Amino acid sequence: MRVVIDRSLCIGAGMCVLGAPGVFDQDPEEGLVEPVGGDAPDPGNPAVRRAVDTCPSGAVALVP
Numbered sequence: 481m482r483v484v485i486d487r488s489l490c491i492g493a494g495m496c497v498l499g500a501p502g503v504f505d506q507d508p509e510e511g512l513v514e515p516v517g518g519d520a521p522d523p524g525n526p527a528v529r530r531a532v533d534t535c536p537s538g539a540v541a542l543v544p
């Protein structure tokens with residue numbers, strides 16, 4: 481599994497940042513999701529899975 485981030489789907493709700501603050505951030509201009517440090521989020525991290533589960537738009541998702 482890997483985590484994909486599709487900024488075109490992001491609505492800036494911020495749930496991913498609340499769920500995994502060290503992994504996801506929101507850019508200061510548009511409030512859209514971006515990975516902290518530019519690294520691909522670890523799909524085995526429970527916080528990442530929580531962020532995926534709570535994102536209302538599917539902008540962060542787990543894919544095979």
Ligand code: SF4
Nearest residue numbers: 490491493494496535
């Ligand atoms: S990725 Fe999802 S939870 Fe995170 S800011 Fe965008 S819409 Fe909100």
